[in-house]
Amino acid sequence: MTNQLTLVLAQINLLVGDIHGNCERILATAAEAIQTHDADVIVYPELTLTAYPPEDLLLRPSLPGRIEKAMQQLCEARLSATLIVGHPLFEKGNLYNALSVIADGKVLATYRKQCLPNYQVFDERRYFSEGTEACLLDINGVPTALTICEDLWQTTPTRQASQGGAALMLNINASPFHTDKLEQRMELLSRRALESGTAIVYVNQVGGQDELVFDGNSMVARPDGEVRVVGPAFEEALVPVKFVWPAPPEATFSAPINYTALASESSLEQRCYQAMVMGLRDYIRKNGFNSVVLGLSGGIDSALTLAVAVDALGADHVTAVMMPFSYTSDLSLRLASEQAARLGVHYRTIAINDIYSAFSSALAEEFAGLPADLTEQNIQARCRGVLLMAISNKKGALVLTTGNKSEIAVGYCTLYGDMVGAFSVLKDASKTLVYSIARHCNDVAVQAGELPVIPYGVIDRPPSAELAPGQRDDDSLPPYDRLDCIISMYVEQDMSAQAIIDAGFARDEVQRVLRLIDINEYKRRQAPVGVRLTQRAFGRDRRYPITQGWRAGD
Numbered sequence: 001m002t003n004q005l006t007l008v009l010a011q012i013n014l015l016v017g018d019i020h021g022n023c024e025r026i027l028a029t030a031a032e033a034i035q036t037h038d039a040d041v042i043v044y045p046e047l048t049l050t051a052y053p054p055e056d057l058l059l060r061p062s063l064p065g066r067i068e069k070a071m072q073q074l075c076e077a078r079l080s081a082t083l084i085v086g087h088p089l090f091e092k093g094n095l096y097n098a099l100s101v102i103a104d105g106k107v108l109a110t111y112r113k114q115c116l117p118n119y120q121v122f123d124e125r126r127y128f129s130e131g132t133e134a135c136l137l138d139i140n141g142v143p144t145a146l147t148i149c150e151d152l153w154q155t156t157p158t159r160q161a162s163q164g165g166a167a168l169m170l171n172i173n174a175s176p177f178h179t180d181k182l183e184q185r186m187e188l189l190s191r192r193a194l195e196s197g198t199a200i201v202y203v204n205q206v207g208g209q210d211e212l213v214f215d216g217n218s219m220v221a222r223p224d225g226e227v228r229v230v231g232p233a234f235e236e237a238l239v240p241v242k243f244v245w246p247a248p249p250e251a252t253f254s255a256p257i258n259y260t261a262l263a264s265e266s267s268l269e270q271r272c273y274q275a276m277v278m279g280l281r282d283y284i285r286k287n288g289f290n291s292v293v294l295g296l297s298g299g300i301d302s303a304l305t306l307a308v309a310v311d312a313l314g315a316d317h318v319t320a321v322m323m324p325f326s327y328t329s330d331l332s333l334r335l336a337s338e339q340a341a342r343l344g345v346h347y348r349t350i351a352i353n354d355i356y357s358a359f360s361s362a363l364a365e366e367f368a369g370l371p372a373d374l375t376e377q378n379i380q381a382r383c384r385g386v387l388l389m390a391i392s393n394k395k396g397a398l399v400l401t402t403g404n405k406s407e408i409a410v411g412y413c414t415l416y417g418d419m420v421g422a423f424s425v426l427k428d429a430s431k432t433l434v435y436s437i438a439r440h441c442n443d444v445a446v447q448a449g450e451l452p453v454i455p456y457g458v459i460d461r462p463p464s465a466e467l468a469p470g471q472r473d474d475d476s477l478p479p480y481d482r483l484d485c486i487i488s489m490y491v492e493q494d495m496s497a498q499a500i501i502d503a504g505f506a507r508d509e510v511q512r513v514l515r516l517i518d519i520n521e522y523k524r525r526q527a528p529v530g531v532r533l534t535q536r537a538f539g540r541d542r543r544y545p546i547t548q549g550w551r552a553g554d
């Protein structure tokens with residue numbers, strides 16, 4: 001006898017901690033999946049009710065009651081389809097990262113995640129106990145195994161599934177984006193399917209959550225290892241998939257849309273741009289805001305940040321402020337106004353000369369006899385920061401800080417100056433990546449017959465903070481191509497000073513850059529959150545002490 005299941009992969013965007021709202025969203029999407037796709041089984045992402053990662057909300061005493069209420073609501077809805085829903089499970093003094101199978105008004109089975117990730121951005125052992133048993137059950141005649149995210153990255157749960165005779169494995173995920181993640185997941189799914197001879201349905205969360213972005217890209221894998229991406233990237237979707245069993249491998253799944261080629265061919269720049277747009281949009285909206293303001297300097301960082309903001313929120317919700325000083329060039333003024341006009345954002349010019357003079361007069365006695373130095377440069381950046389925060393306070397727009405990963409790494413930014421802000425779009429994009437994403441944006445616009453979103457003059461000019469006459473970034477820092485390689489090797493690849501030198505970089509340059517990275521942790525700790533793009537961003541994935549005597553360059 002042939003069994004057929006219509007599964008709907010609910011790749012949805014939830015709000016961390018909003019258990020009631022998330023429960024309502026489950027019920028609404030389930031109703032839609034039943035009505036539109038005649039779903040037998042609807043599969044939701046990991047920890048659906050709290051959304052991921054709920055962090056220390058898991059420790060709130062009122063959480064068990066809220067979860068119990070939501071679970072009751074899901075049962076009482078008595079939907080015609082089976083729901084697979086992730087949730088925290090409080091049991092005999094332990095907390096589990098669990099999922100439940102809900103059908104016919106009751107919980108038919110509950111699975112406790114066995115493999116708890118505790119590396120990179122994951123911290124699950126802080127909260128959860130490990131489950132110890134597999135969960136296999138018959139769903140409409142199909143022997144099905146249930147697993148949760150990291151379970152698939154380890155070998156035991158898949159082995160349990162095949163030993164238990166599962167034909168299908170449902171794996172629910174909260175798997176955050178980084179640039180190589182899609183390929184890693186596809187390779188993993190293929191390997192596990194082949195090892196076990198089990199078909200796999202992989203459902204991922206989508207949306208931004210503080211520094212993490214979940215990219216969706218839900219997938220299915222046939223027992224012969226063929227993987228198909230069936231969910232879109234960086235978008236919500238209810239994806240219907242028909243599963244047939246027993247069947248030859250090529251007939252295991254049918255799904256209306258196949259995103260595999262699109263997903264695999266998307267460039268690094270395109271993925272990063274989409275992640276930045278989603279990360280920014282969700283941060284602003286999920287925190288109850290709808291507009292942003294930023295300082296637009298005519299340089300590349302603020303230009304790319306502006307382009308992302310317009311795509312994330314719409315031009316009407318973006319204000320760009322040019323704040324010239326004596327060192328601001330005519331070119332900067334022209335490029336900033338040209339880009340603002342091109343993107344149709346609100347644009348304002350507020351000169352900082354008088355404000356700067358007022359600070360200088362106030363400090364004249366205190367600074368009598370002392371030479372001008374970085375202090376004066378930082379006052380310029382801080383004048384701008386004060387103005388942006390005032391606009392934020394008055395208009396309710398969040399400030400976007402525009403620093404990139406290279407600057408944040410070496411502390412080439414002013415505390416309470418250009419570092420002010422709520423959210424940092426480029427936080428994990430090196431200066432080199434900023435340039436290549438900017439060129440990509442222009443290529444896309446030009447191919448669509450539109451004007452480039454970032455004036456080419458912005459891309460072509462040498463980077464400068466314009467805080468002193470004729471200043472260029474490469475007066476103070478190694479050229480960005482070298483600087484970014486050293487940062488990547490030290491921060492993302494954990495290489496030692498000697499290994500970086502052996503890779504072909506000058507000893508004194510390596511020692512200087514590593515020292516700057518080491519001593520600037522205090523600045524990064526005060527920096528706004530921003531979108532994670534790489535295997536290691538500054539933030540929850542790199543927790544270094546501020547006060548310390550370690551010197552990597554020694």
Ligand SMILES: Nc1ncnc2c1ncn2[C@@H]1O[C@H](COP(=O)(O)OP(=O)(O)OC[C@H]2O[C@@H]([n+]3cccc(C(=O)O)c3)[C@H](O)[C@@H]2O)[C@@H](O)[C@H]1O
Pocket residue numbers: 374377378381407411412413414415417418464465467473476522546
């Ligand atoms: N360990 C520690 N823990 C806590 N605080 C510490 C600290 N060490 C210094 N500090 C504090 O930090 C201060 C120094 O930091 P800060 O005031 O930011 O100033 P600072 O790092 O000295 O200077 C800012 C640098 O960023 C460059 N910049 C500024 C603006 C824009 C751009 C750009 O191109 O985008 C570049 C500028 O050219 C300069 O090189 C010290 O005076 C002290 O108050």
Ligand SMILES: Nc1ncnc2c1ncn2[C@@H]1O[C@H](COP(=O)(O)OP(=O)(O)OP(=O)(O)O)[C@@H](O)[C@H]1O
Pocket residue numbers: 294295296297298299300301302303321322323324325328384402403418462463464465466473
């Ligand atoms: N004249 C200015 N008007 C408005 N904002 C400014 C001005 N100068 C600096 N800023 C703000 O401070 C940030 C840091 O300044 P900086 O000039 O270093 O960066 P950038 O111009 O974006 O990029 P680049 O480093 O390539 O010049 C800018 O991105 C911008 O948000």
Ligand SMILES: NC(=O)CC[C@H](N)C(=O)O
Pocket residue numbers: 046117122148149150151153173174175176
């Ligand atoms: N939530 C999880 O278990 C995620 C861990 C997993 N390795 C991933 O990033 O996809």
